[in-house]
Amino acid sequence: MSTDSSCGSSDTGALVRPILVSDESRSLLREAVDSSCLELERRHGYVRPRRFLPGGQKCILKDLGECGDRKCGNYRLGKYAAVRPDFLKFCVDHIKAFCSKAGLVYCSLGSGQLLFDWELLEHLTQKEGMHVRAIHLIDIAYGGAKHRASAVRAQRVFAGWFQERAWEKGEKGQKGRGCGEACPVRSFLSASDFQSWVARTGESVDVLLDCDAVSARKKMDVDKFRLSVLRAGGVCLVLSNPAKRIAIHKPPGNGTADTVGLRELVQQVYRRGAWHSRASQKAETTLQLHRGRGKPTPEETEATQKKDVHGYERLEQSAVELPAWYQCKAAAKMPARPSQLPPLPPSETFDEDDDDD
Template structure:
């Protein structure tokens, strides 16, 4: 197949030289098409065309001193070489640049999932997709992964919790779809999605792919926050490899930005909120309850949209740590808990909280209810008043 494409390129070039002058534009167009077929068939991508505007030209011509002065005015770091300063001032310092995947490789992934050949296995401490899709085809998403700790209640293969992750993913897709169409009545911007503690990104990939392909939601920005997203020229962490695979899959669909800390995300959002917008959805799919991040008033004002939706699942509570010398011990394990929260002023208010019990999600006020005290109907009425007041 490759030899055939090379022969086609050579034939088009020779015919262009021998043919009349008026045939040159057609030959050039055919050559471009043939070249695109060649590179996409091999799994490569055409180089992305960068559109440079007047502002980009101004940034490119600024001296290092002028760049630092502008960065200081925006509250951004001022250290680093001139190239890094230009990227930082343009808001592209955290952007994940990746080449496009060919349509054929995408179709093989979708086919494997539809045909139930998407066998998840525990490799290198993570639950990952299969490394191969058959017939010598490497899986472009084999570096993605999720929690592989057998002691975690969110572990995919844990007895009694096999359906937790898939059920929560479908639950989130429905919540986000309903919320977005409600919010879009007030503006025409696309969805901005933020994920905290995303690890090797398998959950976020599965959710966003469903929102793009099935729900057809317009997504503009995806912000990913994890301490493991640190760059080193000689060593790549598992999370960085997953980030590259994630970026390749969604290249050309929406922009992906990665951050090591919530502090860097807040600083970036404050500097470029008018350019990139604010997050409509904040996802916290982690084993540990991370409400301390999103309950921060500064985080809500800097990162979240006025009508932001918060979704979370966890299996360990930080709030239940014991006081005293042992307070730094590990979080207290609990059954899987999912939460739905909405922004109210400078905090996220809990609208729904359920716990996984006996293979189903039950409201937290019905779990471990003492039979010899109040009637459950009173608890339900009080919870409804609390949610919808």
């Protein structure tokens, strides 16, 4: 079996061959992050860390990247610069609420050049004290006929950051010198490949990240995929374009994976520099209907009330026991000028999140 990711491996679940990251390079970069000195730039069509750190040293993660489309609602260097940092906090809060620190199994769909994945996992391990047991990365750019050399290199650097000794363990059957700290990173070219791998190995995931992965979701039953790869109790975190973030939970249950179901916890959209819950969006849409062409018909009103994300149940606070975190952090804060939005009906009010950025 060929497992050399530098050549674009097409093997399902192949271990990624890491590029060695020295302790010095890792330490220098963490110092830059801690002092808010890690600068980003648009280079070769992607948003990437600058080639050199402020002190003049080479940046070991300069090959990581994310979408550089200036028209994208999630573009980090434009007017939506707050979207991805806010989504990072959103992910961290949900992972802390629903996942154990003992050994996280993480999967990223459409992970591309992995800048956001690195930010999230680095925060979880260094700031929250979580241990990541395994990482699974899904993107067609990692191998086969459509592989991209830049994506493969980013994947290898990413693997080197998190598990430079795990390759030796997989290749030679020996324990690495990391005393259990090595974290295997596996590569998949499609969601169906990973879905089949999970069915075969039984290794479902605690966290499924879907960060602006539009192309990876094409021609697939995304609901079925999420249901089949998430473990009971796991969480799926979604960022789509235009900026919208969703948290989906697979609650523990006594049934099989096909009967437990998924529940949408939060869905928020980014408008006018702030995050708004679906309730406020619905109220504004209703107001526009009133102003634009008169009162909506009873059919429109009924459709609006019943509308929900396909395949998910609405989360009822009275019916499902949630962690204490969710009792006080149920939605995003209101916009800076609440008077711009119409008052919400009593049945659609939501609490303000004092901790939101």
